[in-house]
Amino acid sequence: MRTGIALHEARVRYGPLEALHGVTLAAPAPGLTVLLGRNGSGRTTVLRALAGTARLTSGTVTWDGTDVTRLTAHDRARRGLCFVPDGQAVFGHLTVAENLSLSTPAPDITPALDAYPELRPLLPRPAGTLSGGEQRMLALSRALLTAGAGVILIDEPTQGMSPTVATRTYDLLIALSTRAAPTCVLTAEQRLPPGLRERADRTAVVVHELRRGEVVFSGEASELSRPGPQA
Known part of the structure; x- marks a missing residue:
């Protein structure tokens, strides 16, 4: 697998506080990569960077080997x-149909409606009136519809x-992440989603675990011998 998008010795500061302390990690394309870490670990900052x-x-930051x-x-x-x-992550004043x-x-x-049929009866409703889970479905549906996306970054997709x-x-x-076009999918989670470890024998899932702004583990999901960090 070739590198889709990567950080190299990345440092990010928010005022006097440093959120990332020289983080180096890569997400392959095509492929699924999961960033693990409890709140404050730096996983959201990695996505934002x-x-x-x-x-x-x-x-x-490099993308397909090019400095971006x-x-x-x-x-x-x-x-x-x-x-x-x-x-x-949705336009609350627009309807579900308009968002899509x-x-x-x-x-x-x-x-999008095939992926999340729960949205079909909600098409005329303003997106801001949906529940949190429904808004996440809508946001992810919009990502699925985005034409030509080579890298998709998602913070807590199943919240x-x-x-x-x-x-x-x-x-x-x-x-x-495994379709013909080389799509790099990178998600951030507090713990490894159920079933990903078991599916690792069929689909390579890369995992980077962060703690206090540093990478403490990088490898495949099947190599992660303990549960992800708890909230």
């Missing part, structure tokens, strides 16, 4: 990077979802 919404104090550190978040998005942040239509130049939003929908979500992400 890769997306370009958090400026590096030092270090570099100086590219703005907008330029990275235009190049094919899709970032689904934690929390508010913004994500694809084609009028057909059927793939607020039922266990059944959460399992389906990771099935969708694995399918997305």
Whole structure:
């Protein structure tokens, strides 16, 4: 597997506090990579650094071997990077249908509704009135519809979802990461999602665990011999 997107000796500061202490990690393309870490570990900052919404104090971001550190978040998005942040990741004043239509130049939003049929009866509703889990389904559906996305970064993709929908979500992400086009899918979680360790014999899942702004483990999910960090 070739490297899709990577950080090299990355440091990020928020005022006087340093959130990342020289982090080096890579997410392959195609492939699924999971960042593990409890709140405050730096996993969200890693996603923001890769997306370009958090400026590096030092270090570099490379994408397919090219240094993109100086590219703005907008330029990275235009190049094919899709970032689904934690929390508010939909346009609350627009309907569910309008949110989905913004994500694809084609009028057909059927793939999103096939992935999450729960959204079909909600199409006329303003997205801001949905539950947390429904908003995550909508945000992920928009990512699935994004044309030409080469890198998809998702912070806590299954937050607020039922266990059944959460399992389906990771099935969708694995399918997305293993399709013919070289898509790099990188998620951030507090613990390893159920079933990923067992599926590692069929699908290589890369895991990076962070603690206090440093990488303490890098390898495949099958090599992670203990449960992920608890909240």
